[in-house]
Amino acid sequence: MPYREVCALLFFRYGITPTANRLYQLVRRGSMGTPTAVLGEFWMELREKSRVRIDHPDLPADLGAAAGELVATLWTRATAAAGVALDGAASENGI
Missing domain, CATH: 1.10.10 (Arc Repressor Mutant, subunit A)
Incomplete structure (x- = not known):
């Protein structure tokens, strides 16, 4: 489509x-x-x-949700830091 x-x-x-x-x-x-x-x-x-899902049979649901949120936050911060680094490299190279 x-x-x-x-x-x-x-x-x-x-x-x-x-x-x-x-x-x-x-x-x-x-x-x-x-x-x-x-x-x-x-x-x-x-x-x-x-959406990040942490599945483990013995893991309480609220702990699994908190772990998923932590991983999502880490991913967001990592991609933001990578974007800043890329912008810095591009400006250094005159791109």
Whole structure:
């Protein structure tokens, strides 16, 4: 589906948050409800994939949730630090 692919390109490749209006301007297929529905599915799938789950049979549920949140926080901080380092390297090289 073209709307789905445009969502992924805008968000992951160009760092632009896709909106229904922007998607419709780029693809122009179907009714205005089509990009709205696809965008909702895109965000739902992205949230589901980014959720961290720690599964262990003897681990209490609240401890598993806390461990998942810790891993997600560490990942967020690591990607932010990598972005800062990349920006610094790019500015040093005149990119």
